[in-house]
Amino acid sequence: MEGGSAPGDPGPPGPEDLLSLVFARPEEAVAGARALLGAAPAPHTASVAHQVIGIWERDFGDLTVALGHLRRARALARRSGSADREADALAALGVAVVHAGHTGRGLAYLNAGVTRGSGLTSARVRFRRARILWVLGRHREALDDLRPAIPVLREADDTIWTARALTLRGLLHLASGATEQADLDFAAAEHLWERTDQDHDRAVAVWNRGVAAFLAGDLPAALRHYDDAARRFETLGTPGYGLTLDRCFALLAAGLAEEARHEADRAAALLEHTRGQSTTKAELILVAARAATAARDPQAASARALIAIRLFVSQRRGWWEAHARLVLHQARHAAGRTSGRQVRDVAELAVRLRDLGSPEAVQASLLAGRVALAFGWAEDADKHLAEAARGRLRGPAQARVAGWLAHALRAQATGRRAAVFAACRRGLDVLDEHRLTLGAAELRARATAQGAELAALAQEAALASGDPRRLLVWSERWRATALAVPPVRPPDDPALLRDTAAYREVTGRLETARSTGRPAPALEREHRRLERAIRARTLRARGPGTGESLRFDPRALLDRLGDRRLVEITDVGGVARVLVCGAGKVRVFTAGRTAGLAAEVGHLRAGLRRLAYRTAAGFAAERLAVVEAGTRLLQETLLGPAVRHLGTGPLLIVPPGRLHGVPWAALPALRDRVVGVSPSAGAWLRAGDVVPPDAADGAGVVLVRGPGLAGGGAEVPSLAARYGGASVLGDGAATVAAVLKAIDGSLLAHIAAHGTFRADSPMFSALRMDDGRLTVHDLERLGRAPYRIVLSACDSGWLEPVGADELLGLAAALLPLGTAGIAASLVPVDDEAAAALSVALHDGLRAGLGTAEALRDARRALPDDPPHRAAAWSFTAIGAA
Numbered sequence: 001m002e003g004g005s006a007p008g009d010p011g012p013p014g015p016e017d018l019l020s021l022v023f024a025r026p027e028e029a030v031a032g033a034r035a036l037l038g039a040a041p042a043p044h045t046a047s048v049a050h051q052v053i054g055i056w057e058r059d060f061g062d063l064t065v066a067l068g069h070l071r072r073a074r075a076l077a078r079r080s081g082s083a084d085r086e087a088d089a090l091a092a093l094g095v096a097v098v099h100a101g102h103t104g105r106g107l108a109y110l111n112a113g114v115t116r117g118s119g120l121t122s123a124r125v126r127f128r129r130a131r132i133l134w135v136l137g138r139h140r141e142a143l144d145d146l147r148p149a150i151p152v153l154r155e156a157d158d159t160i161w162t163a164r165a166l167t168l169r170g171l172l173h174l175a176s177g178a179t180e181q182a183d184l185d186f187a188a189a190e191h192l193w194e195r196t197d198q199d200h201d202r203a204v205a206v207w208n209r210g211v212a213a214f215l216a217g218d219l220p221a222a223l224r225h226y227d228d229a230a231r232r233f234e235t236l237g238t239p240g241y242g243l244t245l246d247r248c249f250a251l252l253a254a255g256l257a258e259e260a261r262h263e264a265d266r267a268a269a270l271l272e273h274t275r276g277q278s279t280t281k282a283e284l285i286l287v288a289a290r291a292a293t294a295a296r297d298p299q300a301a302s303a304r305a306l307i308a309i310r311l312f313v314s315q316r317r318g319w320w321e322a323h324a325r326l327v328l329h330q331a332r333h334a335a336g337r338t339s340g341r342q343v344r345d346v347a348e349l350a351v352r353l354r355d356l357g358s359p360e361a362v363q364a365s366l367l368a369g370r371v372a373l374a375f376g377w378a379e380d381a382d383k384h385l386a387e388a389a390r391g392r393l394r395g396p397a398q399a400r401v402a403g404w405l406a407h408a409l410r411a412q413a414t415g416r417r418a419a420v421f422a423a424c425r426r427g428l429d430v431l432d433e434h435r436l437t438l439g440a441a442e443l444r445a446r447a448t449a450q451g452a453e454l455a456a457l458a459q460e461a462a463l464a465s466g467d468p469r470r471l472l473v474w475s476e477r478w479r480a481t482a483l484a485v486p487p488v489r490p491p492d493d494p495a496l497l498r499d500t501a502a503y504r505e506v507t508g509r510l511e512t513a514r515s516t517g518r519p520a521p522a523l524e525r526e527h528r529r530l531e532r533a534i535r536a537r538t539l540r541a542r543g544p545g546t547g548e549s550l551r552f553d554p555r556a557l558l559d560r561l562g563d564r565r566l567v568e569i570t571d572v573g574g575v576a577r578v579l580v581c582g583a584g585k586v587r588v589f590t591a592g593r594t595a596g597l598a599a600e601v602g603h604l605r606a607g608l609r610r611l612a613y614r615t616a617a618g619f620a621a622e623r624l625a626v627v628e629a630g631t632r633l634l635q636e637t638l639l640g641p642a643v644r645h646l647g648t649g650p651l652l653i654v655p656p657g658r659l660h661g662v663p664w665a666a667l668p669a670l671r672d673r674v675v676g677v678s679p680s681a682g683a684w685l686r687a688g689d690v691v692p693p694d695a696a697d698g699a700g701v702v703l704v705r706g707p708g709l710a711g712g713g714a715e716v717p718s719l720a721a722r723y724g725g726a727s728v729l730g731d732g733a734a735t736v737a738a739v740l741k742a743i744d745g746s747l748l749a750h751i752a753a754h755g756t757f758r759a760d761s762p763m764f765s766a767l768r769m770d771d772g773r774l775t776v777h778d779l780e781r782l783g784r785a786p787y788r789i790v791l792s793a794c795d796s797g798w799l800e801p802v803g804a805d806e807l808l809g810l811a812a813a814l815l816p817l818g819t820a821g822i823a824a825s826l827v828p829v830d831d832e833a834a835a836a837l838s839v840a841l842h843d844g845l846r847a848g849l850g851t852a853e854a855l856r857d858a859r860r861a862l863p864d865d866p867p868h869r870a871a872a873w874s875f876t877a878i879g880a881a
Helices: 017-021 026-037 043-060 063-080 083-099 103-116 119-135 139-155 159-175 179-193 199-215 219-236 241-253 257-274 278-294 298-314 318-334 340-355 361-374 378-393 397-413 417-435 441-465 468-477 494-515 521-539 554-561 597-612 617-638 640-645 681-688 715-722 736-743 810-817 831-846 851-861 866-874
Strands: 565-572 575-582 585-593 651-654 675-677 701-705 727-729 748-752 766-769 772-775 788-792 800-802 806-808 821-825 875-879
Touching: 017 026, 017 043, 026 043, 043 063, 043 083, 063 083, 083 103, 083 119, 083 278, 103 119, 119 139, 119 159, 139 159, 159 179, 159 199, 179 199, 199 219, 199 241, 219 241, 219 521, 241 257, 241 278, 257 278, 278 298, 278 318, 298 318, 318 340, 318 361, 340 361, 340 378, 361 378, 361 397, 378 397, 378 417, 397 417, 397 441, 417 441, 441 468, 441 521, 441 565, 441 800, 441 806, 441 810, 468 554, 468 565, 468 575, 468 585, 468 681, 494 521, 494 772, 554 565, 554 575, 554 585, 554 681, 565 681, 575 617, 575 640, 585 617, 585 640, 597 617, 597 866, 617 640, 617 866, 651 681, 675 851, 681 875, 701 715, 701 736, 715 748, 715 831, 727 736, 736 748, 736 772, 748 831, 788 810, 788 831, 806 810, 810 821, 810 875, 821 851, 831 851, 831 866, 851 866, 851 875, 866 875
Parallel strands: 565 651, 651 675, 675 875, 701 727, 701 748, 748 788, 788 821
Antiparallel strands: 565 575, 575 585, 766 772, 800 806, 821 875
């Protein structure tokens, strides 16, 4: 951040004015500097020109090239005989040398600049030294430099440099947790920037507002400011590596670890390629290490953390080195590489982080306590956990949650069960408050990961208490909570609507190109860009900030069940515990170990896909035998002895998030049962409270037939004949807009279409309409989802587990918007078999049956051949109606 006098002076830009232009109109500034050098200027003017080019290369280009220009600027300044010119050039060179990784030498140049300059020049050099001290993590020394500099800059009415100094002081206040003082400084700086044309610094001001919003816990506002700043940098043609760094921290807080790791790795690689700032590259590598830890890849996290530590040590950046060492210890602990010495090392690191004023000291003390517990060192563990627990009442939400976790672990170690429950409750309440600020369903779901261990501790304590109802309450406390309230409806943002329309058009062209085997790299790039743009806009949505309590009441559940049984499966300590609710009581059974269950579900789903293909009888029998073996294994592991206590009435299964893909109707004991599924018992109760729209027989029914179906959506004409007043969309009329308008608030919708599930980005899971894909983002625009919906589409019932025990996908989007019952397929099925099942299902619905009961009768009505049996087992009923 360099520059000369404030813009707006009369006359054409002189040499000194180019220094302010380098951040206002960088291309113009560099062009002017090169023009000056082409005219064989005097040493003073030539020094300024080389400094302008050097600053641009230092911050936006090749650091090696920058150093060459800045050394030349310093030499020419000395020849000019101007002490202030030499001081300014020394400061610019010192900043570049530090960014190149040579901290001692760079600070020596900056110190010389402070000594050499006088008055206003000396104040500007002090600001630059303060900024470098901030980069180095030496925050107190940086404030010491700003205290004398700011009054001088103000007295000289130096608008640009005063605004920069106030901005830096705000960032230093943020680093120490003084958010109110930071806000005052940012507001004062923003007021000053309005008087200038410093476009780059204005972008930085927007960026800093994002940092302040993030540290204040307002994640949507932070993402909004970061995106705004990124657009400004893009307009200026200047990269924003520091902005990428802060955005990655925000993504990590949002639970988007893989995305954060990808962005950080990509930016670090680009800096390496362009020979950019070594200091920023080290910071990006560190955030990539954090992201790898969060993504449960401790090996990658350790490798990156070691690289970051080496860089920070060589750069003499103790604050950053300490944080990198914490990440290394966390990664090694996650990988099971612990030792007694680690307790001492991490405890010393916690003291160091506290001395540096870092909120990460809580995490270090927590880790020291964990490792001590693992070695059975009760006294050491209690000491370190007590220190970490002090963070539960102050600081950002993540630090407070870590403090409550430490408090819970300490209580567990000393056998204080009531204190465990209280600490877990308080910690999860903190996260609830944070999640209420989030409007996007994806962010709400992913943010729950931070509370997974608190929920697990409470479940362990509840199981040990011998009270099944208490275990049920804690199983519900952190399960599918993102579905408890609908997401904030996406705004009628013209840019969002434009990007969404373009996304459908580009997706269609891309699918056509792929189907013909033609490479389409330009379409691939545009497809990715539009997905990023749409997702970024939806993530910015703010939540209500407050909400009513949704505490689960087992008595309300038992009263509602009647002759039904609700079976909630929860994973406690790697073992499936089966809670059977009904007949006025809750009973708990122990089933099998849960390790490897997700893979077994995947094998069964693959077997059902193969079974759906029409093939020779011998092959079909072999495939059927494999599927049968898989269903028996899953039944024994998931239900165990509870299978003998399920009663004879309707059955509702509430599995853990990662097991929602189980085809429950295929399990031997459940094949002739009325079986439904719900993300949680609370979600089932809420679905049962949904009042259906008032519609006469046949009215409010929507039948949709998408394009390109192998069977042509054969069930739709049959259903249209059964529902005389139904709205039928197909043959070009089934556009996304038309379908959304038709199903909004309908009594019953049936959609026969190609389905695509996106495990990498569940919110872009889609149904193919005549003009492109209808995605989860589109469904969230509904005022009210259909009361009942049948999705005769491949993978339409598949939900992606995220966060602690949350779900994302087509069905997950419909439930909080007012859908009470969903019938959908978990795997691709034979079109003819799906059509037959759908017609039989609707016959049951028209007869007044619920979705699960109608689906049971439809399964019974199908022929007993492999494709029809696969279809019968692959469809599931979700919800309560």
